Amino acid sequence: MAATTVTDSGGVRIITEVIPATDPRAAQLASGSGLPAPAVSSFQVRGFRRAQPKTLGTIHIFTGIIHVCFGIILTVSEHGTPSLPVASGVLFWLGLLLLVSGSLLVESEKRDNILLVKICCVVNVGVILSTLVAALVHTTAITHNIPGCESNTLHQLKAEWCFNVENKILSNGLDSVFVIFCLLEFCVAVAALAFGYDAVKQHNYTRMVL
Template sequence: MAATTVADSGGVRIITEVIPATDPRAAQLASSSRPPAATVSFQVRGFRKAQPKALGTIHIFTGIIHICFGIILTVSEHGSPSLPVASGVLFWLGLLLVVSGSLLVESEKRDNILLVKTCCVVNVGVILSTLVATLVHTTAITRDVPGCETTTLYQLKPEWCSNAENKMLSNGLDSIFVIFCLLEFCVAVAALAFGYDAIKQHNYTRMAL
């Protein structure tokens, strides 16, 4: 039974009703007093300004390209693999990009600050990995084609080593991967910058509460 009190103040009648916890109206009032979902979206709204779905699509697309070329080059260079193939950079960087891209696309759908933090951690790994991959590909450009190195002064090279098109093709592929690494680096930096701002905003909101 709800207890009701009536009080008059300045020509205004104030009616106060105390609703017990067993009353169905108590649950309805409790649900209406919860903060709306928009307040959660506000915490990651700054991160979504970076268009994480578009950034994630770029990472997924370039990651698949890395893996596909890694398979092709590994099969074609099984006898004398080049430095990028021997290091496996095409595979582990490609997998990391697919994971990062998937997380970025998922962060577009969910209002979860923990997911934003995970994206930031993974993109730090992407930044470091692209720097290492760039170093590997640039080193491969400066080296001879695998199988054509000479260890002695009068050592004869295979006949196919005199074909400059092989080295041009190898350098062209490595140059393309360097461009891809630059693109992936920029995408990861953008995602990390906006994600860091969103995390700071989230922490500030919690402290203000």
Template structure:
């Protein structure tokens, strides 16, 4: 049974009613307060979706597959004298990171989950740092000689293929392409992080208002 208290204050009568947990009206009040929280979270996710996360995720997945495939091919062809990108393994771990980031971005297009948005922000911060490292590695590889052609001794004989300029041009071309991919991935990750941060910030304001 509900307990009712009547208080008179300054010509105003205040009636306070305490509803027990077993009262059906308590369940209605509880269920009525939930949609507002869910609606708030859904609104924040909509802010993140203005960045078109499905498109950004597709870019990361596509470039991630390219990194892994070229990593396998170059590792198999350069197993004796691996180049700097192959020796560092950057093609593999950056490719896997891009696949994870892309999958999360695509999934965030389907679910109204602010926690998923936060996870995308964390992963994309890793992508930003990784693409900067990848750019540095590929740029350094362009400035170095072809693996196996370094002159460590004054009268060291170089293999015949070291004098073929097409080998170095092909190597530089591949590294240049990966630098372009890294810049594309960097811009994509920055866009996802910017909109994700905006959504998380608005989510905090919504929680305070509630």
């Protein structure tokens, strides 16, 4: 039998009823106390999907493939005297990181999983830092001479290609394109991180309220 207590406080009467576990109403209250898991999960990532993660992920995948492909081409063509971007391997590790980030963003469009959103945030923090480092590497390469053409000594002989200005122009143009790509990838990562962080905060708030 349910126990009922009545309390008067400040002109307000509070009636408290304690329902035993054997009462059929207890099962009904337990089943109706929370939202279904899919509905809660969908609510958790709804804000993140406003950023169109599939589109952002596609951009990261596309630019990641470009980085890896040019990394292979430049590594083969500059095997003797590699430039700074090739020697640092920035085209490979940034390209692979972009492929991972893009795949996670595309997958987050398909699944209602707040844990996947958190992983996307962590990976995109890495993308933000990596794009800044990559932009610095490419900018440094623009300001330096072609590898093998430095004048370290007064009587050092230079290779024939050092006197071809078009080689330096082509190298600077390629590095400039990669700097632009880094800027694009940085903006995409910041957008994904901003919406993801907002979704995680909303998720924590929802859990506290429930």
